[in-house]
Amino acid sequence: MSPGVRRFDVAVVGGGSAGLAAAITAARSGARTLLIERHGFTGGMGTASLVHSFCGLYLLRDEPGAVLANPGFSAEIAERMIAATGIGPLRVGRVDVLPQHPVDFVRIADEMIAAEPTLELMLHAEASAVERDAEGWLLKIASRSGAVEIFASTLVDASGDAMVAAWLGEGFTMAAATQLQRPAYVFGVHNPSVMGDAMRLRTSGLLVEGVRSGIIPSTALGLSFRESGRLGEIFGTIDLTGGDTAGDFDPLDPVCLGKLEVEGRRIAATTVEWLAGRDDTWKGSYISHWPVRAGIRESRRWLGEAVLTGADVLAGKRFEDEIALATWPMEFRENAKGPKLRFPENNRPCGIPAGCLKPRGMDRLFVGGRCISADHDAQASIRVMGTCFATGEAAGKMAVDALG
Ligand SMILES: Cc1cc2nc3c(=O)[nH]c(=O)nc-3n(C[C@H](O)[C@H](O)[C@H](O)COP(=O)(O)OP(=O)(O)OC[C@H]3O[C@@H](n4cnc5c(N)ncnc54)[C@H](O)[C@@H]3O)c2cc1C
Structure with a gap:
């Protein structure tokens, strides 16, 4: 590594709902954190692809009244969004969703990032390769000023597409083209x-x-x-x-x-x-x-120490080491004819074990968002933004804990 390479405690690849949560959480613990995003703003699908509701923030209930499923970052962002739009959660059948406006999401994210002195934001910057050494990760970033290299002791992959796995050439899976959730x-x-x-x-x-x-x-x-x-x-x-x-x-x-x-x-x-x-x-x-880019619901998924399954979601399974609750029904969109929802038994939330955020056989690397370790069916639940905030937040905490 050349002597001029800048060093960070935590680097987060991708500033979507998961990456934003991961970077802010890591920075709030005092860690020198770098957030790398290829667009000119953060928020991912919730801003660049104009997805305009936060799902998965609330518990499934037959009774009226929205009850937050995960405390922490998800609850904070919900509160900020309600203050910005003046619109609270809406009941649609058995689920509560929070309408969100992408313009407000960008501003809220800007303000939250600016409030963290140990968080550095790189926009218009695309991470393009990683190398591993005993102490951490050397990350190559393509930018308008050319290729930049940084070193991070721990890394969070919040790219949505499990890009870090692609660069490493291992550790991921993807459904067959005919089964993938449609864009x-x-x-x-x-x-x-x-x-x-x-x-x-x-x-x-x-x-x-x-x-x-x-x-x-x-x-x-x-x-x-x-x-x-x-x-x-x-x-x-x-x-x-x-x-x-x-x-x-x-x-x-x-x-x-x-x-x-x-x-x-x-x-x-x-x-x-x-x-x-x-x-x-x-x-x-x-x-x-127009959106900055079309919406992609599913691509690569990491293979972690644990793999959340559709059966877990349906049964509302709980885990001793769970880091968040997944509450959105499995929403299948395997064709362009509208959603098919499968609800868990008795509206039970499902725990997401910590192992879903830890790529198998790799330390100092964590994952948050829609590409965590889950099978195709479970991904149909955990991909919603309410849950991505929660898994991103947990990945940020785990990345800090791994600093020792
Ligand atoms: C059409 C559509 C409708 C949906 N509807 C809903 C809904 O109503 N409610 C809901 O909650 N969810 C909905 N979802 C799902 C949800 O929007 C996404 O699954 C969620 O936003 C994923 O968050 P993420 O942070 O994991 O990934 P993303 O939002 O995809 O964020 C990943 C970020 O990483 C950046 N990035 C990737 N690679 C790099 C790199 N190498 N270097 C730098 N930056 C990089 C990307 O630019 C992006 O900003 C919908 C999805 C789609 C496509």
């Missing part, structure tokens, strides 16, 4: 009307009419619109197949990702144009913003 495209729309139930129903009819007349693609039938909480703004979400056939989807392949982005924009643009020209409630509507 989706979320976009912002300026719409002068208030989106009520009547308009929603009318919109469904218009989409069917547009598809039947061959003006809009059939994929538009799966489009859902939801108010953003701000006057005149709604979000549209389209589930995509990911390729010409289900087997073509590869969430890690840049060519496949390129096609997804273009396809998402094409469907969104044709559909909003059709609606705006067809109906008074849509008159004057236009696409106000």
Whole structure:
């Protein structure tokens, strides 16, 4: 290692919900922490992909009233979000979700990061390789000033895609292309009307009419619109197949990702144009913003000392060394025809054992977020942001504890 290499106690790859929680938690203990994010803001899918609800923050209950599942970072961010938007948890069937606005999420994250003197944030920086030595990790980062190297005693992989495992060439698994949860495209729309139930129903009819007349693609039938909480703004979400056939989807392949982005924009643009020209409630509507990137629900998963399974989630299994509770039902989106939910017995929350955050056979390395060690079915529960905050926070604590 060259003498000029800067040294940190903890480095966190990826500033999504998990990475943000991990970095802030590590820094709050006084550790010199580096957070590396390839975009110009943190928040991951919750900002760059415009995913606009925090799920998994609350316990599943038949009774009304939202009860937080995990104390700590998840509870703190929920409180900050409610203060920013003025909107509390909403009951949808048996679950409570917290609507969140990506613009507020970015600002909240900026403020939380700025409050930590031992936390350094690198934006527009993409970690690209790691080397291991006896004391820790040498990380290579691609930046506008060229390649940068830093040393960290402990490392947290919060990249969503288990990038550290990919660089090491081992320790991960991934579902077959036909089984992977489908990607989706979320976009912002300026719409002068208030989106009520009547308009929603009318919109469904218009989409069917547009598809039947061959003006809009059939994929538009799966489009859902939801108010953003701000006057005149709604979000549209389209589930995509990911390729010409289900087997073509590869969430890690840049060519496949390129096609997804273009396809998402094409469907969104044709559909909003059709609606705006067809109906008074849509008159004057236009696409106000694209996401930075299409939403990816599942890719690589780490193989950890423990592997959470779908059976664990269904049974609401608890573990002595659990670090957080997973409360979201398993939400399968293995095709672009909408979600299939599987709820745990008696609404029981499932513990996430510490071993799911510890890659097998590797010390000084921890993982948080949607790529923790879980099988495909359990990932369908633990990938939601409420749970990612909690696993990220735990990974940050474990990274600090491993400093000794
Ligand atoms: C369409 C869609 C709808 C969803 N709906 C909901 C919902 O309603 N509620 C909910 O709670 N969850 C929802 N989810 C799931 C949830 O948004 C994600 O699973 C969750 O945000 C994942 O968080 P994460 O921190 O693990 O990963 P990500 O949010 O993917 O964050 C990873 C971060 O790491 C960065 N990164 C990756 N590699 C590098 C690198 N090498 N160097 C630097 N930076 C890097 C990325 O830019 C990104 O910011 C949805 C997901 C999708 C796709």
